[in-house]
Amino acid sequence: MNPSLPRRPLRLVAGATLALAIAALVAIVLASILRSATGAAESRVDIWRLIVMTTTQAALSTVLSLIVGIALAWALNRLRFPGRDFIVGLFASAIVTPGLIIAFGLLAVWGRSGWVNEASLWLAGQPLEVPLFGLGGIVAAHVILDASFAARILLARLDAIPEARLKMGQSLGLSAFRRFTIIDWPMLGPTLPGLASIIFLLAFTSFPVVLLLGGGPANQTLEVAIFAAVRLDFDLAGAVQLALVQIAICSAIILATAAFAPVSAATARSRPPRWRDSGPVRALQWLILAIGLAGFALPLLAILLDGIGPSLIDLAVRPSFWRAVATSLAIGAGSATLTLLLALVIGMARAATASRTARTLIGAPAYTYLAVPAVVLSLGAFLTVRDMGILPEMAAPIVVLIANALLALPFALATLAPPLEAIATSRGRLIRSLGLDSWSQFREVEWPLIGRDAGVVVALSFCFSLGDLGVIALFGTEDFTTLPLAMYRALGAYRTNDAATIAALMLLLTIAAFVLLPKLFARLTDARS
Amino acid sequence: MLEADRLTFSHPGAAQRYELTFAAAPGEITAVSGQSGSGKSTLLDLIAGFLAPSGGTLTLDGTDLILLPPEARPVSILFQSETLFEHLSAGHNLALGLPRGTPRDETSRRIAAALAEVGLPGIEAQRASTLSGGEKQRVALARTLLRNKPVLLLDEPFSALDDSTRATVRELVRDLTERHRWITMLVSHHADDIEALAARRYRLEDGRLALA
Numbered sequence: 001m002n003p004s005l006p007r008r009p010l011r012l013v014a015g016a017t018l019a020l021a022i023a024a025l026v027a028i029v030l031a032s033i034l035r036s037a038t039g040a041a042e043s044r045v046d047i048w049r050l051i052v053m054t055t056t057q058a059a060l061s062t063v064l065s066l067i068v069g070i071a072l073a074w075a076l077n078r079l080r081f082p083g084r085d086f087i088v089g090l091f092a093s094a095i096v097t098p099g100l101i102i103a104f105g106l107l108a109v110w111g112r113s114g115w116v117n118e119a120s121l122w123l124a125g126q127p128l129e130v131p132l133f134g135l136g137g138i139v140a141a142h143v144i145l146d147a148s149f150a151a152r153i154l155l156a157r158l159d160a161i162p163e164a165r166l167k168m169g170q171s172l173g174l175s176a177f178r179r180f181t182i183i184d185w186p187m188l189g190p191t192l193p194g195l196a197s198i199i200f201l202l203a204f205t206s207f208p209v210v211l212l213l214g215g216g217p218a219n220q221t222l223e224v225a226i227f228a229a230v231r232l233d234f235d236l237a238g239a240v241q242l243a244l245v246q247i248a249i250c251s252a253i254i255l256a257t258a259a260f261a262p263v264s265a266a267t268a269r270s271r272p273p274r275w276r277d278s279g280p281v282r283a284l285q286w287l288i289l290a291i292g293l294a295g296f297a298l299p300l301l302a303i304l305l306d307g308i309g310p311s312l313i314d315l316a317v318r319p320s321f322w323r324a325v326a327t328s329l330a331i332g333a334g335s336a337t338l339t340l341l342l343a344l345v346i347g348m349a350r351a352a353t354a355s356r357t358a359r360t361l362i363g364a365p366a367y368t369y370l371a372v373p374a375v376v377l378s379l380g381a382f383l384t385v386r387d388m389g390i391l392p393e394m395a396a397p398i399v400v401l402i403a404n405a406l407l408a409l410p411f412a413l414a415t416l417a418p419p420l421e422a423i424a425t426s427r428g429r430l431i432r433s434l435g436l437d438s439w440s441q442f443r444e445v446e447w448p449l450i451g452r453d454a455g456v457v458v459a460l461s462f463c464f465s466l467g468d469l470g471v472i473a474l475f476g477t478e479d480f481t482t483l484p485l486a487m488y489r490a491l492g493a494y495r496t497n498d499a500a501t502i503a504a505l506m507l508l509l510t511i512a513a514f515v516l517l518p519k520l521f522a523r524l525t526d527a528r529s
Numbered sequence: 530m531l532e533a534d535r536l537t538f539s540h541p542g543a544a545q546r547y548e549l550t551f552a553a554a555p556g557e558i559t560a561v562s563g564q565s566g567s568g569k570s571t572l573l574d575l576i577a578g579f580l581a582p583s584g585g586t587l588t589l590d591g592t593d594l595i596l597l598p599p600e601a602r603p604v605s606i607l608f609q610s611e612t613l614f615e616h617l618s619a620g621h622n623l624a625l626g627l628p629r630g631t632p633r634d635e636t637s638r639r640i641a642a643a644l645a646e647v648g649l650p651g652i653e654a655q656r657a658s659t660l661s662g663g664e665k666q667r668v669a670l671a672r673t674l675l676r677n678k679p680v681l682l683l684d685e686p687f688s689a690l691d692d693s694t695r696a697t698v699r700e701l702v703r704d705l706t707e708r709h710r711w712i713t714m715l716v717s718h719h720a721d722d723i724e725a726l727a728a729r730r731y732r733l734e735d736g737r738l739a740l741a
């Protein structure tokens with residue numbers, strides 16, 4: 001027992017109980033999948049072909065995302081201009097922008113009736129044939145999302161280069177190339193393997209992008225094949241086999257990721273000296289930034305411009321639309337609250353012990369959900385409720401809410417646990433000497449200090465849940481529909497205008513939550529401190 | 530002579546205004562002392578060109594330095610830390626001090642000579658991260674020799690060293706300054722460093738330099 005840590009046995013018990021409950025839930029879901037696998041009939045799913053396709057698109061997405069992300073981070077690190085912080089924030093929002101929206105935005109810009117084709121018809125009298133469906137479209141959407149995410153992480157590394165190192169380089173007159181290889185690369189290099197693993201995992205488990213841009217069975221990935229096996233082919237045996245393969249591969253990637261240096265988005269900024277590159281190099285940086293912005297912001301802009309129009313009124317008079325809005329908001333708010341509570345209880349329990357083993361045991365169950373993608377978790381829950389004799393549509397709201405909360409939990413815990421542990425270590429002695437009880441410790445010390453992080457957790461979880469298609473895809477019904485599912489159905493029925501309006505609404509909700517919730521929480525907690 | 534006359538500067542948003550006047554001669558060490566936050570590093574940043582003054586003059590032997598960018602100024606700098614790129618070898622760090630395009634054999638010869646002059650012969654291939662604090666400062670001084678700039682700025686360069694290493698590096702700085710007729714400006718809050726090295730002493734207080 002570390003004497004500087006306050007004694008909090010109740011926190012430990014609560015955290016351990018929750019960790020056990022989460023582990024039990026994982027076990028039940030896996031047991032349902034395994035049981036179905038052993039009793040299932042022969043399936044004709046070509047697993048090997050699916051693995052090759054999934055791995056190919058994930059590997060291509062990873063390599064291209066890292067190259068584009070490094071170039072963007074380099075350009076943003078060097079250039080200073082009004083609105084730079086806004087653009088950095090825009091790229092940071094990529095982590096919460098639903099894949100469905102980016103995929104739809106790509107169609108709005110590059111698709112058959114998209115901006116580029118219309119411009120080409122007007123200017124040249126013939127359409128521009130851009131092969132958007134298939135591997136190219138999938139990789140393009142992933143690169144737009146993941147390169148922006150990578151750029152934000154890598155920019156934080158470049159912004160943290162010590163001031164003295166930059167001054168030394170500048171006084172030595174290093175060229176732009178030598179500055180990158182000698183000063184920048186040692187900061188970026190150690191982050192790349194971990195970042196590559198995360199991007200690979202995101203692309204490997206990507207569902208809505210492949211569903212929308214896959215263009216048919218030839219470009220299916222494991223995740224989409226599971227969905228197709230359950231909802232379209234009624235091949236439960238095939239779905240179960242695919243789910244087991246998916247879990248095994250994701251677990252291997254996560255184990256590999258754990259061996260690399262952790263990826264941190266911490267924004268400890270040094271005060272860089274004014275070190276401008278030569279004119280041609282700066283022109284290249286502006287060009288990279290312009291292309292990156294066009295790639296990420298144009299699809300979003302297209303969604304907003306195409307979506308906010310007369311079809312908004314058409315949708316607004318339909319009760320089904322308002323039911324989807326209400327369901328999405330309720331599930332988003334509910335799962336965000338649940339995620340915050342779970343992360344707080346587990347994070348505080350971890351901070352209450354100095355034992356590394358205990359910390360690992362309490363935290364590990366939450367991280368297992370990284371290895372269980374949304375569609376697989378949804379399939380396991382589907383099989384579990386069916387085995388219990390409950391109709392899936394009856395259990396749907398609670399299952400979707402819990403599943404979304406659990407899927408956001410690893411990110412929430414990664415955000416909240418480090419500051420809670422730092423508070424216990426740095427202020428534990430003072431808390432003990434003042435004799436603060438557990439509630440006072442939380443109210444007076446922890447909550448004011450982690451307020452903004454809590455806001456980030458709520459925003460992340462809300463946005464993940466709002467954009468989720470993986471869980472709702474198996475549980476959704478005519479009466480129980482969220483916005484992403486309503487959008488997917490509208491696209492399936494060729495109601496493109498409706499889909500555009502729903503996409504615009506989702507995008508606005510995502511941006512509002514991502515920008516406002518952390519500020520709201522910071523303000524609430526500032527008032528208390 | 531390195532001379533500043535009412536060199537004026539304010540950090541954006543800060544109330545403190547600096548108006549700095551000083552003179553530093555070749556072959557001697559000019560020390561600047563002052564409390565933490567008094568602006569000692571700001572003074573070095575102004576001389577090195579990392580900060581732009583709003584007024585006043587800064588000249589070296591009558592030549593105006595103010596319009597020159599940092600890389601074009603006749604200045605070498607040594608910080609307390611971050612004196613070398615840790616992932617490069619000592620030799621590679623030194624090579625950065627030579628003009629681009631220097632022939633390979635000349636590079637090797639000059640690096641070997643510079644390392645010998647600071648008392649570290651034969652460590653060209655050693656990675657900088659494996660060197661001790663004192664060795665790093667000596668390698669950085671060797672790079673200063675290769676750069677052959679007349680002004681050397683030292684920003685608390687001995688603070689991270691133990692007592693015996695500190696004395697050795699201090700002696701090396703004094704010796705090199707005298708031998709190469711450098712104009713060396715030392716910023717330190719350690720009275721013993723200043724006592725041991727300085728021929729001329731200034732104290733920085735309330736944004737102004739006064740001879741001590």
